[in-house]
Amino acid sequence: MFALYKKELQAFFYSPFAYVLTALFMLIFSFGFITSIANMDSNTLKFSFPEFFYNNFFYFIFIIPLLTMRSFADERRGGTEVLLYSSPLSVTQIVLAKFLAIVTVFLFMIVLSLFFPIYAACTGKVIWSALICAYAGFFLWGLVCIALGMLLSSLTGNAIIAAIIGEIVMEGLLFLDQVAGSRLVDAYPHLNSVVTWFSMQRRFVYFSQGMFRLEDLVFFLSVTALVLCWNVLSIEKRRYSHA
Template sequence: MFPIYKKELQSFFYTPFAYAVAALFMLMFSLPMASAIAHLDGTNRFVFSFTEMFYSVVLYSIFLIPILTMRTFADERKNGTEVLLMTSPVSVAKIVIAKFLANVTVYLFMLACTLFFPIITSIKGEVVMSQLICAYIGIFCWGTMAIALGMLISSFTENSILAAIIGEFLMFVLLFVDNFANSGFISQFPKLQSVLYSFAAQPRFAYFSEGLIRLSDIVFFGSAVICLLAWTYISIEKRRWNRG
């Protein structure tokens, strides 16, 4: 499993890809921070709470994470290297986990780059550490779920651009399904509303951004990651058996 993990990391860091994605993430991160600084009150002291800022980052990440995951399996099929991968002595489960861990490692690299902002803020302002830590945990949980979803979509097609577009659409649905559930039409059907709301990620992330960690939210994101990776395994395994 480790050779595949290493190969995936090399494909990210031995090319400008990982650094370009990290730079875009930094840009997306800087926009809400610049807006917050621009609206400082007369105290001229910036309180780095993340409550609103990370909402913007999560929204922007909908367009960025699919770019990170779109090549995971799609490029393997397009370049014809999937056959070599599937005939290797490594099991499909280990292949999926190795690719997932590689994507998560790149995502952690992106998050590590954003530590620049609270460090700079702490020099001239105030950092609310409880919200800072919880918000990072929340956006990590959201990111891992989005990565697992992106990998699943990538396993369905050899077109990486199509995988990115579908991934962005589904992540948008996941983020705003609670708004749809609270609409006037859906509210007429309480049971359907309850089912839709159980899939909502935004209200769960809200607790993290406010400095609260609930076991139910961690279980939600963890269960979503496990289910999505299991479906990815089934998708790859099915294609492996179809090849004979």
């Protein structure tokens, strides 16, 4: 499994792929950062990274499907999936290896983005506990999105289609967050509770307030595990009905 993990990482870092995506992520981050600093309240001179994450989800959400689009679609297109599925590795191991590799790239991006809070710490005061909490929330949110993106990539043989559908699904998730707070859903308390439970951004709010709730941690991890299981099942299913 480590061999596959290593190969996946090499595919990201031996090509410009990971660097271009990281650059894009940093670009979005720095634009957002500059705009937020420029619009700072002149009375308090307070800048909140958690709020910044919250407000820029819409942009960050574009990065994840680009990371995951090739994971299975390219294997299928290039005929290399035969090599993986006829190797002693189980489908679960294959999915996990690929997932961990993408998570590593995502972590690489997050670590680079620490430049901004560190820079801020040099010139002002940073509340590290709240910042770490926000980063943890962002990372957990990323895990769910990566698992989803991989699932979509395993459903198609075309990386571009995987990316586009990925973007649509991610937008759908954001939309769900909007719907959760709307009056339309508020009228039906049961529906509202379900939608709210699934709303990732609402859970992120707790992290951004510096609250590390076990409930949210379990939610993000279990949804990630669920989607990964779905991924394994969808691959197995396709092997059975492969034509």
